[in-house]
Amino acid sequence: MDFLQSRLLPLLTLLLSSLLFFYFNNISKPSHIGCSLVPYNHYWITSKRIVTPQGVISGAVEVKGEYITSVVNGEDWRGSVKKEQVIDHGEAVVMPGLIDVHAHLDDPGRTEWEGFPSGTKSAAAGGITTLIDMPLNSFPSTVSEETLKLKIEAAEEKIYIDVGFWGGLVPENAFNASMLEGLLSAGALGLKSFMCPSGINDFPMTNASHIKEGLSVLAKYKRPLLVHSEIQQDLESNSGLKDGIDDVRSYSTYLKSRPSSWEEAAIRELLTVTKDTRAGGPAEGAHLHIVHLSDASSSLDLIKGAKSSGDSITVETCPHYLAFSAEEIPDGDTRFKCAPPIRDAANREKLWEALLEGQIDMLSSDHSPSVPELKLFDEGDFLRAWGGISSLQFVLPVTWSYGRKYGVTLEQLVSWWSERPAKLSGQELKGAIAVGKHADIVVWEPEIEFDLDENYPVYHKHPSISAYMGTRLSGKVLATFVRGNLVFKEGHHAPAACGTPILAR
Numbered sequence: 001m002d003f004l005q006s007r008l009l010p011l012l013t014l015l016l017s018s019l020l021f022f023y024f025n026n027i028s029k030p031s032h033i034g035c036s037l038v039p040y041n042h043y044w045i046t047s048k049r050i051v052t053p054q055g056v057i058s059g060a061v062e063v064k065g066e067y068i069t070s071v072v073n074g075e076d077w078r079g080s081v082k083k084e085q086v087i088d089h090g091e092a093v094v095m096p097g098l099i100d101v102h103a104h105l106d107d108p109g110r111t112e113w114e115g116f117p118s119g120t121k122s123a124a125a126g127g128i129t130t131l132i133d134m135p136l137n138s139f140p141s142t143v144s145e146e147t148l149k150l151k152i153e154a155a156e157e158k159i160y161i162d163v164g165f166w167g168g169l170v171p172e173n174a175f176n177a178s179m180l181e182g183l184l185s186a187g188a189l190g191l192k193s194f195m196c197p198s199g200i201n202d203f204p205m206t207n208a209s210h211i212k213e214g215l216s217v218l219a220k221y222k223r224p225l226l227v228h229s230e231i232q233q234d235l236e237s238n239s240g241l242k243d244g245i246d247d248v249r250s251y252s253t254y255l256k257s258r259p260s261s262w263e264e265a266a267i268r269e270l271l272t273v274t275k276d277t278r279a280g281g282p283a284e285g286a287h288l289h290i291v292h293l294s295d296a297s298s299s300l301d302l303i304k305g306a307k308s309s310g311d312s313i314t315v316e317t318c319p320h321y322l323a324f325s326a327e328e329i330p331d332g333d334t335r336f337k338c339a340p341p342i343r344d345a346a347n348r349e350k351l352w353e354a355l356l357e358g359q360i361d362m363l364s365s366d367h368s369p370s371v372p373e374l375k376l377f378d379e380g381d382f383l384r385a386w387g388g389i390s391s392l393q394f395v396l397p398v399t400w401s402y403g404r405k406y407g408v409t410l411e412q413l414v415s416w417w418s419e420r421p422a423k424l425s426g427q428e429l430k431g432a433i434a435v436g437k438h439a440d441i442v443v444w445e446p447e448i449e450f451d452l453d454e455n456y457p458v459y460h461k462h463p464s465i466s467a468y469m470g471t472r473l474s475g476k477v478l479a480t481f482v483r484g485n486l487v488f489k490e491g492h493h494a495p496a497a498c499g500t501p502i503l504a505r
């Protein structure tokens with residue numbers, strides 16, 4: 001008995017724990033309970049259309065734990081693979097998950113507008129695997145280390161995909177380097193500021209000197225500043241707007257109230273400080289990113305010029321500027337109200353051209369919902385309604401559906417929605433189907449069409465406020481994987497929210 005206790009028992013325990021260790025690290029290891037809809041942590045995703053940096057291949061992506069461990073062109077992966085470890089997607093497209101660098105999930109503080117659970121469920125259902133949340137529309141705004149902590153706490157166990165956070169650059173912190181450094185050291189991936197009123201009281205606008213200060217701090221951290229680039233201009237007497245007597249239900253009234261000269265003026269002003277970001281300049285290492293460009297004329301020319309002078313600058317536009325045109329927006333339909341506004345069809349054409357030619361670097365949703373009441377549907381008042389488009393779940397099919405007539409390729413989708421957004425947000429492990437990257441993957445069928453009607457499962461908190469409802473789209477998301485977890489499959493989400501908050505180090 002003594003012998004048993006002193007020698008054999010420890011040995012048996014050791015043997016048993018080794019066996020258990022082996023078992024749980026083996027292919028049969030179940031994923032963390034509820035995080036994934038597949039019961040393995042080692043499997044192969046196969047398809048005839050896998051979009052890799054080397055082109056579209058027919059083959060397999062091997063996933064082990066959170067990572068892609070091999071990408072095989074052809075049939076060579078078959079060898080020792082068990083049937084139950086293969087998730088075959090036939091001819092569906094297997095692509096890196098989308099990275100949305102611009103969304104407002106309004107959590108904490110305005111969860112009645114959206115919130116992390118519904119926002120990230122919508123994102124997962126739309127093939128988005130990473131989202132960077134904006135610092136405003138939540139309450140309080142994310143402008144300090146303390147308020148960033150509140151964001152991170154709010155996200156805990158409530159996010160179905162990975163979520164990073166932009167901090168806010170506002171007059172309160174712009175000249176306070178230690179406050180900005182506190183925010184950046186606590187993990188904000190970069191900063192965001194407005195050059196016009198943001199519509200949110202605790203997020204005031206910044207001018208060029210605030211932005212210059214912000215860039216000098218960001219240079220040290222090698223992180224970007226994202227800017228809402230519109231500066232309010234006095235409306236010229238020839239603007240066509242007549243004080244108070246224009247029809248507030250007419251979209252053209254709103255469009256005239258926010259002309260492209262506002263964007264142009266902001267960008268002109270920004271370029272006086274982006275010079276600092278050039279090699280050898282005082283803010284080398286910082287980067288300026290212009291969000292949601294709508295004006296495809298003078299503003300774009302200015303950006304093109306700055307890029308060729310070596311300024312560290314990029315620009316995004318959003319699917320709504322590529323899908324809609326001012327001419328077709330019905331009277332009183334404030335679902336289409338956003339800032340900067342959707343412009344005419346000729347401008348939309350030029351935006352597509354700029355995107356296809358690479359002058360516009362990437363796309364983002366600028367998903368900016370509110371409660372339906374703030375859209376003032378009864379009055380249909382374009383001047384007073386909340387400005388913001390709800391689109392998170394639809395950005396992939398929208399880009400594809402409206403881009404097909406321009407011959408958009410799968411590789412272009414990946415560049416605009418994954419590769420470049422990964423670079424902007426500093427996510428080296430994301431944005432491509434390649435060995436060593438996170439297994440963040442969307443599987444979708446470009447050829448399947450569907451009607452966005454009341455029968456379609458939309459996970460936004462307020463589906464009715466989306467301007468896409470009632471349209472027919474092409475491109476159905478079948479499955480979404482985040483770091484190896486199958487988080488969405490054909491109308492079902494994983495039971496547990498296992499996305500991680502992404503903090504810059």
Ligand SMILES: NC(=O)N[C@H]1NC(=O)NC1=O
Nearest residue numbers: 198199338339368387388
């Ligand atoms: N506060 C806020 O989300 N504003 C956004 N809405 C919009 O249409 N443009 C924006 O910048």
Ligand SMILES: [Zn+2]
Nearest residue numbers: 228291292339
């Ligand atoms: Zn904006």
Ligand SMILES: [Zn+2]
Nearest residue numbers: 102134366368
């Ligand atoms: Zn925004």
